[in-house]
Amino acid sequence: MRAEIRREYLPPGRPRQLAVVLPNVKLPSANPLRAHDRPTTRKPVPEWVRKLPPPRPHDDPLLFPKQVDGQLGLFPPPRRTLAIADAGRIRDRPIPQLDLVGTQLAGIARERNVGGAWLNLTKSLARLALAAREPGHRQVLPQTLDDLPSMSPTIAEALRRAGLLADARHKIVPAGRADHGSCTRCLAWANDRRKVCTACRQFARSHPGSGGCERCQSVQPLAGGLCRFCTVLQAQTATDIDGIALEGGAQLWFGAGFAPKLRTVDARYPPRTRRKGRFVAKKRLVKAAARAARPVSAHLVDPAQTALFETPARDWTRLGKSDLPTPTHEAEAVMAEFARYIRSRGWNPDHQRSSTRTLRILVSWLGVRAPIREIDIQAVALLSSNHTGARVTDFLRRRELLDAEDKISADLLRARDIAAALPDSYAAAAHTWIDVLTGQGSRPSRSIAPTTIYNYVSFAAPILQGFSAQGIDDPRQVTKEIIEAALEPLKRPHARSVHTGLRSLFRALRREGLVFRDPARTISLSIARHAPVPLPTDRLKGILDNAPDVRSQLVIALVAIHALMPVAITALHLDDLDRTRGRLRIRRKNRPDHIVYLDETTLELATSWTAERFRRWPRTPNPHLLINRETAVNGDTPVSRMIFRTSLKGTGLQAGKLRQDRILDEARDGADPVRLMRVFGISAITAMKYVAAAHPATIRPDPITP
Structure with a gap:
């Protein structure tokens, strides 16, 4: 009432007003005392009240304190007395x-x-x-x-x-038996009347005799100076991933079926025998935690960083599996995708661990933000037999994460090495010669096969070294007489090869302006040309039936029936085979393609091999018709020519001899070289050679033929 009269601030709630209660008289409606428009004065809040901290949330940590999830209590909780x-x-x-x-x-x-x-x-x-x-x-x-x-x-x-009410549980310790069941040796409680538990009895049988434990000083059966209790405790805390190791204390446990198991060492086992116990899983977790704690590699390749110069292949020989850094999330995703890639190809993941190991080393150290160089994959694959890189290279190529190296022929590298070993003046000329043969001269030209280049250089190199030994230090000093003198002591087949190499050398040097004339141009050698000879019929009988597999039978049929050259057979693509029309396309460099019409036998073999190829390698990326287990995962690499030796093994025949016999047999049926050119895709000179061999009486040699 005083606050109402003084127009002061009233706290929340209604002011109290006394009322007179009369029998049988209804009280009037209660109305607020304040019924005017005059504003109420409000007392300011004191400054010390404003500085008070905000009220703490009502959460008493002493009431139902937070517990560790999954922690088992040693004792049942006591009876609580809760209040509202x-x-x-x-x-x-x-x-x-x-x-x-x-x-x-x-x-x-x-x-x-x-x-x-x-x-x-x-x-x-x-x-x-x-x-x-x-x-x-x-x-x-x-x-x-x-x-x-x-x-x-x-x-x-x-x-x-x-659904939050659990079922009622029975008491663990029945009444009347709560004072029994602790083992006197390991102190494990099993709720039984045994003084020594079963595990301690078995431990005593394996380790007869007693002594003082080095840890707890109790007189019990010992293994390595420790009783069973201390042995289990040390094994439990040796790998302390949970932080439960006690300094100077011990952890009690339950016995019977809940007791921790310990595989002890018996005299029946040989020394240093590796056995797996129940703590192997903890050691694996420790290793996994240690791997996760490793830092990310400091050598991750940044695609935005421009290379100052070309670097050779990295030296991976000092790396071990334990030295791998933690891979990035992108690298983990690539590893998971590689695992799916292996399963999608139908390969056994256990057989591809060497490829997985190689990829893990590369992506852990280099990352996957930039393409990985193929030369590094090859270097890691050479670490041991447990590292392979063929499937890794193919996988990274498909994901566009491969920095492929330019393929250099081994024959071309050997030719360069031979040229580098020559004297200085001839070495420069030999390298210029190789450049011209590979189409890299001052004027564009068609390159020839690396094998031919190696043969030219290997035949001409000894002659050039002989010129240098005679004091001829410049190719411009070589004359026709000097070359003839060098060729004279050689046998005719070898002299012909040397002469061919020297003609190619001086022709290339004259084209590049390094010599004024070609001294080997006007030199001619007489050589004996060997005519094709047919093979005996008894050697050809059963050659197709004795082949080891379908692929070998197809190779023999293509050579012996259709007279295809080995280099053309290995270059065949799966798309070149048209089984519907019975045709086979032969790709020829700088020449039109040749179409081969397959006979019934060859077509059946091609169909059988295609079915087996799809069954063995259903998802291979190799487009070639003939593949093996190595080339099935190596992109577009063709098979080597060793396949012809495998197919003809045990017959004593060569693929070239079979091809000559087939063309010669066709030439006997008619002296028409044009027909041979159309059927076998050979040149006019080769066709005339076979016609002359098949009909020597009717075909005379050309008098102007060199």
């Missing part, structure tokens, strides 16, 4: 599933037709029940509800409807 006020102590603590239980309590309130006070009370009790759950458990034990001050059946019904 305890719910206010944790009213700001987030309680999982509390809203679900509140929904069920609201439904019960509607069924019982009760008010909001009852609902608030039951929600507070439900908060206490849910907060008292065991760590890591979702449901509430029925014995926990006995700790509530009231309304336990109602809370139990709400929990049951919400």
Whole structure:
């Protein structure tokens, strides 16, 4: 009333007013005392009140303290005495599933037709029940509800409807037997009347005799100076991934079926025998944690970093598997994709561990943000037989993560080495000669096969060294007479090869302006030309049936029936075979393609090989018709010419002799060289050679033929 009269600030709530109660007289309606428009004066809040800290959330850590999930209690929790006020102590603590239980309590309130006070009370009790759950458990034990001050059946019904009420448990220790069951040696409790547990008895049988334990000083059977209790304890804490190792203490455990197992060393086992125990999994976890703790490689290749100069292949010989850094997330994704790639190809992952190991080393050290050089893959693959790089190269090529190296022929490299070993003046001329033969001269020209280049250089190099030994230090000093003198002591077949190489050398030097004339141009040698000779029929009989597999039969048929050259057979693509029309396309460099019409036998062999090829390598990226297990994963690499030796093994025949016999047999049927050119795709000179060999009486040699 005083505040109303003085127009002061009134606290929240209605002011109290006295009323006179008269019998049978109804009280008038209560109206507010303040009924004017004059504003109310409000007292300012004191400054010391503003400086007070905000009120703390109501979450008492002493009530139901936070526990470790999955932690088993050594003893059952004691009986609690909870009160309604305890719910206010944790009213700001987030309680999982509390809203679900509140929904069920609201439904019960509607069924019982009760008010909001009852609902608030039951929600507070439900908060206490849910907060008292065991760590890591979702449901509430029925014995926990006995700790509530009231309304336990109602809370139990709400929990049951919400699916949060656990089944009742039996007591672990029956009454009357709570004082029995501890082992006198390992102190394990098993709820039985045995003084020594079964595990300690077996330990004593394996280790007869007793002595003082080095750790606990107890007189018991020992293994390596330790009793079973200390042996298990050290094995349990040797790999301390959970932080449970005790300094100067010991951890008790349950016995019987819950006891920790220990595989002891018996005299029956030989010394240094590796055996797996139950702690192997913990050691693996420690290794995995150690690998995860390694830093990321400091040598990750940045695609934005421009290379200052070309670097050779890295030296990977000092790396070990344990030295690998932690791979990046992108590298982990590439490794997972490589595993899926292996499974999609139908390969056994256990057989591809060498490829996986190679890829893991590369992506862990270099990353996958920039393409990986093929030369590094080859260097890692050479570390041991447990590292391979063929499938890694093909996989990275498909993902556009491969920096492929320019393929250089081994024959061309050997030719360069021979040229570098010559004297200085001839070495420069020989390298210029090789450049011209490979199409890299001052004027564009067609390159020839690297094998031919190597043969030219290998035949001409000894002659050039002989010129230098005679004092002829410049190719411009070489004359026709000097070359004839060098060729004279040589046998005719070898002299012909040397002469061909020297003619090619001086022709290239004159073209580049290094010599004024070609001294080998006007030199001619007489050579004996060997005519094709047919093979005996008895050697050809059964050659197709004695082949080891379908692929060998197809190779023999292509050579012996259609007279294809080995280089053309290895270059065949799967798309070149048209089984519908019975045709086979032969790709020829700088010449039109040649079409071969397959006979019935060859077509059946081609069909059988195609089916076997798809069965063995259904997802191979190699486009060639003939492949093996190495080339099936090596991009577009053709098979080597060793396939002809394998196919003709045991017959004593060569692919070239079979081809000559087939063309010569066709030439006997008619002296038409044009027909030979159309059937076998050979040149006019070659066709005339076979016609002359098949019909020597009717075909005379050309008098102007060199």
